[in-house]
Amino acid sequence: xxxxxxxxxxxxxxxxxxxxxxxxxxxxxxxxxxxxxxxxxxxxxxxxxxxxxxxxxxxxxxxxxxxxxxxxxxxxxxxxxxxxxxxxxxxxxxxxxxxxxxxxxxxxxxxxxxxxxxxxxxxxxx
Amino acid sequence: xxxxxxxxxxxxxxxxxxxxxxxxxxxxxxxxxxxxxxxxxxxxxxxxxxxxxxxxxxxxxxxxxxxxxxxxxxxxxxxxxxxxxxxxxxxxxxxxxxxxxxxxxxxxxxxxxxxxxxxxxxxxxx
Numbered sequence: 001x002x003x004x005x006x007x008x009x010x011x012x013x014x015x016x017x018x019x020x021x022x023x024x025x026x027x028x029x030x031x032x033x034x035x036x037x038x039x040x041x042x043x044x045x046x047x048x049x050x051x052x053x054x055x056x057x058x059x060x061x062x063x064x065x066x067x068x069x070x071x072x073x074x075x076x077x078x079x080x081x082x083x084x085x086x087x088x089x090x091x092x093x094x095x096x097x098x099x100x101x102x103x104x105x106x107x108x109x110x111x112x113x114x115x116x117x118x119x120x121x122x123x124x125x126x
Numbered sequence: 127x128x129x130x131x132x133x134x135x136x137x138x139x140x141x142x143x144x145x146x147x148x149x150x151x152x153x154x155x156x157x158x159x160x161x162x163x164x165x166x167x168x169x170x171x172x173x174x175x176x177x178x179x180x181x182x183x184x185x186x187x188x189x190x191x192x193x194x195x196x197x198x199x200x201x202x203x204x205x206x207x208x209x210x211x212x213x214x215x216x217x218x219x220x221x222x223x224x225x226x227x228x229x230x231x232x233x234x235x236x237x238x239x240x241x242x243x244x245x246x247x248x249x250x251x252x
Contacts, residue, residue, distance in 0.1 A: 005250065035203075037201075037202060037204070073232070074250075075163075075230070075231055075232040075248035076163060076248060076249070076250060076251075077161075077163040077234075077247065077248040078163070080248070081248065082208060082232035082234065082248045084210060084232070104201070105201055106199070106201040106208035106210070106232065108203075108208065108234065120203055121203065122201035122202060122203040122206070122207065122208045123201050123202070123203075124131065124200075124201065124202060125202075
């Protein structure tokens with residue numbers, strides 16, 4: 001069973017290779033919970049289960065042109081670790097379509113039995 | 127009362143000005159709890175209360191020569207925010223005396239009633 005630090009290192013390595021979906025497939029628990037810092041009015045910032053989390057990630061990567069990305073960390077503490085993600089993207093859909101911008105966020109991951117069971121994204125809602 | 131983001135911005139601004147103790151004095155709750163990722167064998171990673179937290183910070187700043195530091199963030203999520211701290215230091219005491227090294231950590235802060243009530247440090251124990 002992988003330790004928290006091992007899971008964190010694998011996640012960072014896969015993100016640095018732009019293999020985000022492979023990270024989800026290999027490191028996430030079927031019962032993963034994903035919580036955003038915020039979201040559109042009326043939409044829950046929380047998503048439950050691997051199918052919904054994969055759907056959310058898949059939507060994001062299909063609807064953004066990614067010019068560059070950076071992943072730093074992991075920084076561990078007990079059964080949790082923090083990673084910093086930066087993206088330089090242009091949305092292909094929604095009100096920001098065609099408007100290139102830079103995203104900065106920190107993510108807090110909780111590991112149980114060698115799998116990520118909770119991801120929480122920290123960023124400024126502006 | 128300050129919001130989570132306001133507290134985070136004040137903390138980052140004070141750290142960037144090397145006013146770490148002023149940040150503790152102005153932003154921390156009297157009942158602050160501080161938890162390290164780890165510590166020496168037999169020593170608790172947890173410290174309770176403003177006097178003990180100030181004592182820990184004071185000891186650290188007195189026993190390290192600081193060549194440079196960087197603080198980035200804050201990245202908020204509800205009543206919590208994450209900050210990244212980097213230090214380039216030489217210890218003045220202990221087994222690492224005179225050995226310059228670079229520290230990288232992420233810190234997770236929890237805010238209640240406009241004050242920081244919990245700080246948790248995330249870093250690799252090596």
